[in-house]
Amino acid sequence: MSHIFRTGVLLGxxxxxxxxxxxxxxxxxxxxxxxxxxxIYQSKCVTCHGPEGKGDGPVGKxxxxxxGDFSSAESKKRSPEELQKIIENGVPKTSMxxxxxxxxxxxxxxxxxxxxxxxx
Numbered sequence: 001m002s003h004i005f006r007t008g009v010l011l012g013x014x015x016x017x018x019x020x021x022x023x024x025x026x027x028x029x030x031x032x033x034x035x036x037x038x039x040i041y042q043s044k045c046v047t048c049h050g051p052e053g054k055g056d057g058p059v060g061k062x063x064x065x066x067x068g069d070f071s072s073a074e075s076k077k078r079s080p081e082e083l084q085k086i087i088e089n090g091v092p093k094t095s096m097x098x099x100x101x102x103x104x105x106x107x108x109x110x111x112x113x114x115x116x117x118x119x120x
Contacts (some may be wrong), residue, residue, distance in 0.1 A: 031105065040107055048095065053118030063095045070118040084112050089099030 038047035041049075048060035060067030068075055079088075087108050090098035098110065 032109030032111070032113035034110070034113040034117050036107075037110035037112065040103065040111050041114050044099070044103075045111070052120075053115065065094055067095070070115055071120050076119050079110060080116060083115060084108060087115075088113055 013078035036089065043053075048057045048063065048067035049057070049070070050060060050067075055061075055067040055069035055072075057067060061088040087103075088098060090096045098106055099111075103111065
């Protein structure tokens with residue numbers, strides 16, 4: 001019986017460690033290079049989201065629904081993982097396009113890091 005208990009405890013510890021490592025990788029992934037991300041943002045995102053990410057770019061104001069405002073309370077509720085998925089996959093029934101085929105993973109992480117700095 002104690003062998004089964006020890007095996008169960010060991011398995012639990014292994015699973016907990018695996019979950020922690022997986023979480024640590026997600027957090028690390030959200031820490032791209034914001035300076036590089038700013039450059040990408042300025043070339044691909046600023047037209048809709050505006051220079052400060054308030055959704056007030058020259059095109060963004062006219063969109064239905066309007067471009068996302070990264071400083072809004074709604075945007076601040078989104079996790080970095082959610083924002084990453086939006087960058088990669090776009091948002092159906094909006095003008096937010098999927099960048100997953102145009103940007104590589106590092107560039108997506110860099111843009112994400114920069115977008116997170118716009119949450120003022």
